[in-house]
Amino acid sequence: MIKLYSKYKKHLVAVDSIIFGYDILEKELKLLVVKRSFNPAKGKWSLAGGFVESGESIDVAACRVLRNLTGLKNIYMKQLYCYGESARDPGARVISVAYWALIKIKSIDQKAAHENRAHWQSIKKLPKLIFDHTDMVERALEELRLRVRIKPVGFELLPEKFTLVQLLDLYEAIYQKPIDKRNFRKKILSLNILERLDEKEKVTSKKGAFYYSFNKANYKKLSKRDFYFNLDAG
Amino acid sequence: MIKLYSKYKKHLVAVDSIIFGYDILEKELKLLVVKRSFNPAKGKWSLAGGFVESGESIDVAACRVLRNLTGLKNIYMKQLYCYGESARDPGARVISVAYWALIKIKSIDQKAAHENRAHWQSIKKLPKLIFDHTDMVERALEELRLRVRIKPVGFELLPEKFTLVQLLDLYEAIYQKPIDKRNFRKKILSLNILERLDEKEKVTSKKGAFYYSFNKANYKKLSKRDFYFNLDAG
DNA sequence: CCAAAAGTGTTCGAATTACACCCATGA
DNA sequence: TCATGGGTGTAATTCGAACACTTTTGG
Numbered sequence A, B: 001m002i003k004l005y006s007k008y009k010k011h012l013v014a015v016d017s018i019i020f021g022y023d024i025l026e027k028e029l030k031l032l033v034v035k036r037s038f039n040p041a042k043g044k045w046s047l048a049g050g051f052v053e054s055g056e057s058i059d060v061a062a063c064r065v066l067r068n069l070t071g072l073k074n075i076y077m078k079q080l081y082c083y084g085e086s087a088r089d090p091g092a093r094v095i096s097v098a099y100w101a102l103i104k105i106k107s108i109d110q111k112a113a114h115e116n117r118a119h120w121q122s123i124k125k126l127p128k129l130i131f132d133h134t135d136m137v138e139r140a141l142e143e144l145r146l147r148v149r150i151k152p153v154g155f156e157l158l159p160e161k162f163t164l165v166q167l168l169d170l171y172e173a174i175y176q177k178p179i180d181k182r183n184f185r186k187k188i189l190s191l192n193i194l195e196r197l198d199e200k201e202k203v204t205s206k207k208g209a210f211y212y213s214f215n216k217a218n219y220k221k222l223s224k225r226d227f228y229f230n231l232d233a234g
Numbered sequence C: 001c002c003a004a005a006a007g008t009g010t011t012c013g014a015a016t017t018a019c020a021c022c023c024a025t026g027a
Numbered sequence D: 001t002c003a004t005g006g007g008t009g010t011a012a013t014t015c016g017a018a019c020a021c022t023t024t025t026g027g
Helices: A058-070 A110-115 A133-150 A164-175 A181-190 A216-224 B058-070 B110-115 B133-150 B164-175 B181-190 B216-224
Strands: A010-023 A028-035 A048-051 A076-083 A094-102 A118-122 A161-163 A194-201 A209-214 B010-023 B028-035 B048-051 B076-083 B094-102 B118-122 B194-201 B209-214
Touching: A010 A058, A010 A076, A010 A118, A010 A133, A028 A048, A028 A058, A028 A164, A048 A058, A058 A076, A058 A094, A058 A110, A076 A133, A076 B076, A094 A133, A133 A164, A161 A164, A161 A194, A164 A181, A164 A209, B010 B058, B010 B076, B010 B118, B010 B133, B028 B048, B028 B058, B028 B164, B048 B058, B058 B076, B058 B094, B058 B110, B076 B133, B094 B133, B133 B164, B164 B181, B164 B209
Parallel strands: A010 A094, B010 B094
Antiparallel strands: A010 A028, A010 A048, A010 B010, A028 A118, A076 A094, A161 A209, A194 A209, B010 B028, B010 B048, B028 B118, B076 B094, B194 B209
């Protein structure tokens, strides 16, 4: 058994994660990037990454890397793409599987993040990233924009309770363009997946805006029928 | 330089390809599968696959595997997903990057295919495939259905000249459901990416049906403007 | 009382759906 | 002449896009 496939070459396999967060005050989509602590490209900005260990599934590796950096588990995380150009990493031939994740900025473990030299950067002014990491971010952004339109994943970036204005701002930050307020509210409310709470957010306005929460149970029930989430926002 | 990353474990990396073809007479979408000639699972049905060699990019590896099996190059081929469960292959820990390809059945090199024990199977009655290959096919089918709706890739499965009836039949075979003939013709013709030839296909009917060809140049020109291919067929 | 943000409906045009008959021709 | 498959148009409905004023309340 151990001789099977023995004539074939093995490769280093890494995972790299595009970790999105949303700053609710600045109304900006952010990316978690780290300063590399080792060569090659030591001191340069890169995505959160790590190597896949023996006997470790790639999904688990990606979760491990995310957890080490942020202290978080059970996070919305999907595989994005496998990058396998032979010279993509100047240090060695490394095949990298990219993942993208959506997290709530406030929930991360500040200490772990700081120790790993992780920083949030606005996607509007990203620094240059090493290797093909900028390509990865672009692909992840496309995927996010596609995904957020057809699946209720935007909520992963917001607190448990949020106002419709905050949700709208999030979509505008993701698409980088203005969205009609009335049409947006009409659409999202008609889906019957939001629950209005008896509580208002009163910091940003005197009138106050109702908090809502995502009704995951109802979404699951609805999506078993012929219901489809579709937020054509602009 | 050669010592970088030296403490990390390496892995076997394979590529597996979901190769779709379309049988214009049977009006069926087909999958190219091969009988394994080596252990484990020798003699079982599997996807076309192979290992990534040193210094070979994964895209190149996938093309190589496809070329060896079918004699074809410059084929529509996209990465699908990277499968990295640690025990997915009982022979050894192998990480597999799946690709999906669209080819014209008639264009393949019969001799090469035969030597590699490759066979076309209707997607309506696929045999059991090894490992996680059935998952790969299902994912590829979803991707194909999504893709064929928003990009003009269906033509990759048809001969250079085809009738609108054949194109409709193809879409029905992909979606496995009937599509309204008039609406389909109206929609596809309104896109202005088909060119009607002065020639008819007269085998399947006495009246004959006009041949069309995909006008790739015009499609490229149009897609640079605000034009989007969208064939909401069903 | 007023500034500032939240909340609310309607109209118009475009796109999608449903649907049934005539045409051309070779046998 | 007739059986077979190719080709055509219109009406009804739905969906998305555009658009401006009223409400609430803390300072």
